[in-house]
Amino acid sequence: MLRRTSAWVALALLSACSGGGTGGLPSPSATPSAPPNAAAAAPATIEIAQRVDALLDAEWKAAGVSPAKPATDAQFLRRAWLDLVGTLPSPEVVTSFLADPATDKRARAVDALLASPHFAERWAAYWEDVLLRDDVKGNLVDRAAFRAWLRARFAANTPWDHVVRELVGATGKSSPGGPARERRMAAQNAATEAEIDGVNGATNWLVQYRGGVEDLAGATARTFLGVQIQCAQCHDHKTEKWTTTDFRRFAAAFVRTRVKPVDEKEKGMARTFEVEDGKRGRPGKNATDEAREIATLAPAALDGTTLEGEAPRAELAAWITSTTNPWFGQALVNRVWGMLFGHGFVEPVDDLRPSNPPRAKAVLDALTADFVEHGYDLKRLLRTVCATRAYGLAAGPPAAEATFAAFAPRRLPAPVLLDAVLTATRLDPWIEDTLGERADALRAKMRERFRFVFDVDEDGARAEFDGTIPQALLLLNGPLVGYGSTALSGGALADVLGMPGGDAAKIEALYLRTLSRRPTAEEISRWVHFLDEAAAAPEEPVAPPSGPSPLGKIGKKRGWVAKTPRDRAYEDLFWALLDSSEFAFQH
């Protein structure tokens, strides 16, 4: 059986390749997919980015705000890596980027990231989180198949309208079946699983709403159009024009959709469903009164367009993605801008009603027009946004953030932070080497725990608990940062301690590894002072770190190389860097 190399291992290797660094593990995905110099920013993208700059400049003048100073190269690189591929650049990537004198190096870095397989992985993860509800019970939904479907779409840069048509109109088998645990683990880990013949992963999006046509309709309008039609489910909308009838006729487009189990329900096995459209709406015997009512109505789109042909669901998909649909392009542009800046033109990003007007509307309109005109090209949109002056600004006064005149620091999403910790500490290859096959199970466990503690919901629909005490406790005392910051043989800190050179070189290596920048002279002198003081402090009894957690057991096997009080002070320094806000924030 092939040993699965996880995405972040591959990513570390990818970055090692461009910097000529530390690689060594063979991996088929280690080769960067774009040659470093092949991709120069398309001039057309520069033009639209410049138009956005001009429009934002006018916004700033009108609002009387002056933009923050430009971000440094190091800040820009880290920002783009975290946004586009969801992890940290390696120290080698950072130093070679800083040394590069070319004026177009930012655009080239963005292009290389967009071409990387990890772009598809990160965006598939984001959209899985948006599209699949957390509370789907049991083995109903095959997240791995869904993720594989998404990954293939982002890797191919499938136009967004195609993606949505494929989703809304999906038919076919939802899963290859098999042990549910394996399917869950494949989904939890940044899997390399490809799409499977005869399975249409997209159908899982429909499967999760089995028997809940109202929820499906609400999610469709909200996610793809930014229209909160579900409010009209229970009462005519208070401030908007939607009525309960509008909602029900919209939902009626889904009533023929059947989600039929292909297999017998069996404990521990993933379910497989066949999604198809019947001849007419046939609410099941468990249907709610509302669903029965919906089944009697003629399906219609939100502008009243009737959908009375043979396949109302496909017609609805066509209506949603039509170039004349004013919401469709806007909803995606607003969401993507929101992902990159921390807040969209409209907030929440999926609520584009007239009474919730956008900030910097002219920019939203210009980007939307360009997005529609260029065939819903997601990578073009990202390339444009990353090329704007606003994306390249440093943090600034909170008042400037509202008009994007300063970059608003924000917490990293949980999976991204977890990957950042694993990358910076090099815990991951370490786990992989020691545990082999069982590494996946441990990673899945860590992810699950991280997910619970952080509960970051990128759709913003549920309560957010990130930044709360359990998260602080996990970072302060938990095994991940605890063992990750320990000088265990083969880990990142042990390597740094073994480097030739003095404190300044070691401190710089730790900064590059965690904060993706060089420390200032002042920072170095402070830390040298910290190390000196710790080394002079009365010696405490020293016990090798160990504990019942799986990481503790690995640590014991690996061996502890912090020999002196100064080495242990380095552990404290590394720990502080990993727990710092500068590490945990996108900024």
Add this chain to the structure above:
Amino acid sequence: METQDTPVTIDRRRLLHAGLGGLGAWLAGRWITAPEARADEANVAPTKPRADACIVLWMNGGPSHVDTFDPKPGTKEAGPFRAIKTRAKGVSICEHLPRVAAEAQRLAILRGMTSREGSHERARQLGHTGHIPNPTVDHPALGAWVSARRGDPKAELPAFVSLGGPSAGGGFFGRAHGPFVVREPGRPPEDMAYGPGVSAARFDRRRAALAMLEDAFEQETQSAAVAERRAVFAQAARMMRSPAAAAFDVSSEPAAVREAYGDTAFGRGCLAARRLVEVGVPFVEVSLDGWDTHEDNFERTKRLMGVLDPAMSALLRDLAERGKLDRTLVVWMGEFGRTPRLNGRGGRDHHPAAWSAVLAGGGVRGGITLGATDAQGEKVVERPVPVADLFATITSALGLDPLETVSSPGGRPITLTDGGQVVREILL
């Protein structure tokens, strides 16, 4: 043989009449001592805060009202459950809540709860914040209001604790006022002990190192999010070293006490809730999941009541015996009720139009029901109580001002409760 008693209910108008004597006085007098005086007080005098703490027993999924606190024996869809008499005169509840029935003299059962939110997410939001979900306003949960208004920023334990359930967040009050979620109720929270190879002294040194980084980054970014994160880290460190944190752990309780609450996550959660309230935590939510009984309603509801019955009754009795019940408001509720009509799978679907909530303790008049549903439990026919009114009542009992208005970050005036009226009939 048990039969259902005449519905015993009060409503505001009856109480008004009660003050004038006549039939109203007789009705009210059946179970209220000194009806005249009470009636006046209930309608005129402002409510005095009675409770220092609140424990919410959240029945996640939406508990069937007709199978729990609003039984309809003898009706076609009632199913196999019978109603039993309780210690409160004239009040019957489901036979599978016998221990709760024995504490019914402490309960005010609201049988006229009603809302329009039929989806879990929206109803959960409404039931936790008192406001209909509004995409433009991130409403804080009730626990967050308590934390913001009553929480001591220097307290060692969080003011808002959720045992076993996610609850709802701090909303525009920020994450610091959101719930401290304990995944395994009754056990110490995870990661409370020092990490591998770390002593108390070394932990201090690490935090000093961290502070150096945080000072610089906070100054550079001027970010409120960074300041907030630092505050949360400081609170976490305080909690780690607090002796009061032992309240999370029920293992030190005598076996008999633990048994009384039931050997379940919810039972341990209720016991931990009592312990947390005793050490000064003002708001604790304990979650019991599984009430979304679209299929096999009776079997599942019966099993859930088997968990609920010992835990809830032991909590009420224990608090009372320790002299804490008078100052602790206990609330039992979920998202909505369930359809009296059974669906094809022996299940009941969502029913926001009519449901029940139960209040007890701090400031609540016990042994009564308020409001009524029709013969099937479909509609509220007497003294409907919208969620806003329930929230006005709870907040008022907790000494918060239900009409307090704050400005949301978007600049909109937001009141603590959504125009609710205090349900004075059930308050002392």
